[in-house]
Amino acid sequence: MKEHKGANSFTSDRQTVVTIGTFDGVHAGHRKIIERLVNSANANNLDSVVLTFFPHPRMVLQKESGIQLINTIDERKQLLEETGIDHLVVHPFTHQFSRLTAMEFVRDILVNKLRAKKIIIGYDHRFGRNRTADISDLKSFGEEFGFDVEEISQQEVEEVAVSSTKIRNALLEGRVERANMYLQHPFTLTGTIVKGRGIGKDLGFPTANLEVREEYKLIPKNGVYVIRSVIDGKMVYGMMNIGTNPTVGGKEKTIESFFFDVDKNLYGKQLQIELLVRIRDEKKFASVNDLKLAMKQDQAFSMQYIKDNYA
Numbered sequence: 001m002k003e004h005k006g007a008n009s010f011t012s013d014r015q016t017v018v019t020i021g022t023f024d025g026v027h028a029g030h031r032k033i034i035e036r037l038v039n040s041a042n043a044n045n046l047d048s049v050v051l052t053f054f055p056h057p058r059m060v061l062q063k064e065s066g067i068q069l070i071n072t073i074d075e076r077k078q079l080l081e082e083t084g085i086d087h088l089v090v091h092p093f094t095h096q097f098s099r100l101t102a103m104e105f106v107r108d109i110l111v112n113k114l115r116a117k118k119i120i121i122g123y124d125h126r127f128g129r130n131r132t133a134d135i136s137d138l139k140s141f142g143e144e145f146g147f148d149v150e151e152i153s154q155q156e157v158e159e160v161a162v163s164s165t166k167i168r169n170a171l172l173e174g175r176v177e178r179a180n181m182y183l184q185h186p187f188t189l190t191g192t193i194v195k196g197r198g199i200g201k202d203l204g205f206p207t208a209n210l211e212v213r214e215e216y217k218l219i220p221k222n223g224v225y226v227i228r229s230v231i232d233g234k235m236v237y238g239m240m241n242i243g244t245n246p247t248v249g250g251k252e253k254t255i256e257s258f259f260f261d262v263d264k265n266l267y268g269k270q271l272q273i274e275l276l277v278r279i280r281d282e283k284k285f286a287s288v289n290d291l292k293l294a295m296k297q298d299q300a301f302s303m304q305y306i307k308d309n310y311a
């Protein structure tokens with residue numbers, strides 16, 4: 001996959017099949033569209049192109065909306081790369097870009113820059129200044145500029161019964177197993193391991209504190225989760241707490257993981273941590289000893305879960 005930092009720097013040897021969208025999560029529905037894109041490109045001797053935007057339009061046009069995304073832009077790129085497309089265009093969404101009329105967007109970006117011979121798009125896609133144009137407008141532009149439009153019908157969309165909104169809601173409710181089913185891959189948190197308060201080691205459970213840099217990344221509901229990661233090339237399992245550590249008088253929200261069978265200094269490491277299932281709410285225990293007992297139970301639960309599902 002070739003990555004292009006915007007439509008202006010796009011190049012390809014052949015004309016293209018293009019699909020357009022945010023693709024937050026790169027979930028089951030997105031995967032179906034992209035599969036069609038890749039198949040159509042192969043069948044017609046064209047290059048496959050995903051056109052996506054970053055920042056998300058709502059991060060630019062409704063800054064106060066505080067939108068939370070399932071993926072950071074780097075995670076999105078990685079997931080799209082795994083789908084086998086030829087080109088990913090990450091076009092910067094700016095105020096100026098949002099002022100393009102539908103005709104200008106189609107002519108200047110899709111036709112002249114991306115060399116579109118065919119567009120594959122959902123029945124409800126809207127585009128251009130104030131999102132005024134719809135799929136029937138796109139079909140008329142197709143006749144004018146010489147490209148085909150393949151529509152993904154409402155029925156096909158509803159058959160998949162998945163949406164980024166549904167997944168965001170599941171994650172905010174802590175239902176990661178459901179979210180993972182919709183995603184067809186585990187939800188991931190990516191960041192750097194930073195120093196915490198140094199309480200973990202005393203508890204007998206050193207916890208690696210994950211700092212997620214992207215303020216727009218959705219963090220699932222507070223609580224304890226079974227997790228998995230790759231550390232120095234080796235798959236490891238563990239348990240994570242998302243919350244404020246009320247038992248030890250914490251205030252800031254932290255994301256802390258204890259990995260099983262790991263004894264390593266992890267400070268400064270970049271980790272991608274997959275969340276597999278939620279075990280329980282975070283609680284304020286009467287004593288640190290009660291917290292320790294609960295963590296031992298969490299570990300027993302996690303080991304059993306991993307044995308049953310991943311052994």
Ligand SMILES: Cc1cc2nc3c(=O)[nH]c(=O)nc-3n(C[C@H](O)[C@H](O)[C@H](O)COP(=O)(O)O)c2cc1C
Nearest residue numbers: 196197198199200207239241245246247258282283
């Ligand atoms: C699996 C797991 C479950 C946890 N559950 C709780 C909890 O229910 N209540 C709580 O106050 N802290 C909980 N913690 C956090 C501990 O309070 C402890 O503060 C933390 O691991 C130490 O972090 P630090 O040394 O990085 O500051 C949990 C930690 C882990 C790894």
Ligand SMILES: Nc1ncnc2c1ncn2[C@@H]1O[C@H](COP(=O)(O)OP(=O)(O)O)[C@@H](O)[C@H]1O
Nearest residue numbers: 196197198200201206207208259262264265266
């Ligand atoms: N099994 C393990 N799981 C998580 N972190 C571990 C593990 N073994 C060693 N560590 C190290 O211990 C650190 C956590 O110790 P801790 O006392 O909780 O300190 P801090 O509050 O700075 O996170 C981690 O950042 C990591 O470098």
